[in-house]
Amino acid sequence: MSPTASALLLTAPAATPLVIAAAYALTGLRTRRPAPVPAPVTAKGPVLVAEAPAVQEAPARRPADWAGLLSPVVILLCGSLLAAAVVDDGPRTAYSGLLRADALTAWMLLVVGAVAVVACGSAPAYLSGERAAGRADAGTVWRYHALVQAFLAAMCLAVVTADLGVLWVAVEATTIVTAFLVGHRHTRTSVEAAWKYVVICSAGIALAFLGTVLIYYAARQAGIGEAWALDWPTLVARADRLDPAVTRLGITLVVLGFGAKAGLVPLHAWLPDAHSQAPAPVSALMSGVLLSVAFAAVLRYRVIADAALGPGFTRVLLAGIALLTLALAAGLLLAQRDYKRMLAYSSMEHMSLIALAAAIGSPLALSAALLHIAGHGLAKSVAFCASGRILQIVGTTRIGRVRGLLARAPLLAGAFAGAVVALMAFPPFSLFASELGIARAGFAAGQRLGWVTAVALLLVLIAFAALAARTARMLLGPGAPTEENPSALWPLALGLAACAALGVTTGPLTDLLHAATRAIGG
Numbered sequence: 001m002s003p004t005a006s007a008l009l010l011t012a013p014a015a016t017p018l019v020i021a022a023a024y025a026l027t028g029l030r031t032r033r034p035a036p037v038p039a040p041v042t043a044k045g046p047v048l049v050a051e052a053p054a055v056q057e058a059p060a061r062r063p064a065d066w067a068g069l070l071s072p073v074v075i076l077l078c079g080s081l082l083a084a085a086v087v088d089d090g091p092r093t094a095y096s097g098l099l100r101a102d103a104l105t106a107w108m109l110l111v112v113g114a115v116a117v118v119a120c121g122s123a124p125a126y127l128s129g130e131r132a133a134g135r136a137d138a139g140t141v142w143r144y145h146a147l148v149q150a151f152l153a154a155m156c157l158a159v160v161t162a163d164l165g166v167l168w169v170a171v172e173a174t175t176i177v178t179a180f181l182v183g184h185r186h187t188r189t190s191v192e193a194a195w196k197y198v199v200i201c202s203a204g205i206a207l208a209f210l211g212t213v214l215i216y217y218a219a220r221q222a223g224i225g226e227a228w229a230l231d232w233p234t235l236v237a238r239a240d241r242l243d244p245a246v247t248r249l250g251i252t253l254v255v256l257g258f259g260a261k262a263g264l265v266p267l268h269a270w271l272p273d274a275h276s277q278a279p280a281p282v283s284a285l286m287s288g289v290l291l292s293v294a295f296a297a298v299l300r301y302r303v304i305a306d307a308a309l310g311p312g313f314t315r316v317l318l319a320g321i322a323l324l325t326l327a328l329a330a331g332l333l334l335a336q337r338d339y340k341r342m343l344a345y346s347s348m349e350h351m352s353l354i355a356l357a358a359a360i361g362s363p364l365a366l367s368a369a370l371l372h373i374a375g376h377g378l379a380k381s382v383a384f385c386a387s388g389r390i391l392q393i394v395g396t397t398r399i400g401r402v403r404g405l406l407a408r409a410p411l412l413a414g415a416f417a418g419a420v421v422a423l424m425a426f427p428p429f430s431l432f433a434s435e436l437g438i439a440r441a442g443f444a445a446g447q448r449l450g451w452v453t454a455v456a457l458l459l460v461l462i463a464f465a466a467l468a469a470r471t472a473r474m475l476l477g478p479g480a481p482t483e484e485n486p487s488a489l490w491p492l493a494l495g496l497a498a499c500a501a502l503g504v505t506t507g508p509l510t511d512l513l514h515a516a517t518r519a520i521g522g
Helices: 003-031 063-067 070-089 103-132 138-160 164-182 188-221 232-237 244-261 270-277 280-309 311-334 339-360 363-394 410-423 430-444 447-475 490-504 507-519
Strands: 092-094 099-101
Touching (some): 003 063, 003 070, 003 099, 003 138, 063 103, 063 138, 070 099, 070 138, 070 507, 099 103, 103 280, 103 490, 103 507, 138 164, 138 280, 164 188, 164 270, 188 232, 188 280, 244 280, 280 339, 311 339, 363 490, 363 507, 410 430, 430 447
Antiparallel strands (some): 092 099
16 A cells, blocks of 8 residues: 555545534535525615515425435545555554554544444434424534534544544544533533533543653653654553653553543543433444543553553553442442433443453453444444434433333334343344453453452343343333334444344454454553
């Protein structure tokens, strides 16, 4: 692959959604500023003309709503081409190493693109329902599309950059953009959730910034040049020169900071509020890939920490955070009465399992973690997009007030049930294979990690019971059939099919998965 082609493939995943976001923003500004029509004037003065009554907009296909699917397609295409290139020829770089693609980059681009297809494919039907209910107008729809595309651009930049400073900037950009999406409805609850999200995640990102500064300081003290002091490959190659005390403090702050964006304790409190108040496709993106993109940053830093400090430090840190997060999520799932918040706490459960796999650190555990990232992203995006349509049908997120979904909307209910079944790690979905892999790796890693894994599995069983009981309550019972929108169902079916296919075989992704595992120390 030529340097020009590499630069194009590394630039397009972030540049394409950014250009589309700008197009949406400019179009929205033009539609919101109609030119004033002057009143006709006669010799006797201006003539008063009665204003015509507003014409109800007829339901129609809106091509602009579907244009947002272009970005996920480009991200998937670039991820696929980069995957083939890095598996055959190794990492690709551009712009003097500022952008870099290794196997982990390609894997995460494929995950972002796949989840974005589900979320952006579900958006037209969701926005149509919001328009029909009077909760959205032309201005809010244009703003929604622009912000979602900017969100995708920021996540892709975080994935493709090799500079840890740019990585921090990209993750912070996701906070700024998604804050407006969380408060999209401008209700008191959504605005409160947006402010809570901004405050807590900003605190976490501030910790990550301090950690990044400390790693930069350790790199400069180790004789690494200023231009390369935050370059990830350079830091990995020279990690043995870093000051252990400074590196230990920096890594701790980074894990806590980016862990906040990944939904891990102690800075996790934003997650249920933000995910329950954001539009359903946005919740799908936040839970399906934003948490994973943030944790991919932790995986990058973990490689540096293991080379500089040995694997014991990050093992204790990540295992402790994973168990605390899993215990909290399981307990809150037992007491949960809101199905969107239930899905948010389920995200905490699955991110804690990924953190536990990173703590174990064996090739099997890291492969299972990457597979879990993909499977959780697909299943959770389907669950959130389906929950948005359920909310539009029943008008409430209270589990106790939702009955008979299978009778009222069998296809939609089937998709929601399938997503929850996948999240409970039933075969053939990929979460079954990934959780089995994490359990096997944990029990094979020694007595201490074996006990940690056993406790984690017990907590997973509690979360399993809570999800099963609450979902069954929503699905079963009598109900009057309602009309289902076919355009809202194909993205859900596609996401479930992809999740099931990954559970049966990784197929052409097998070499990429193994290469990504090696890239993060497996």
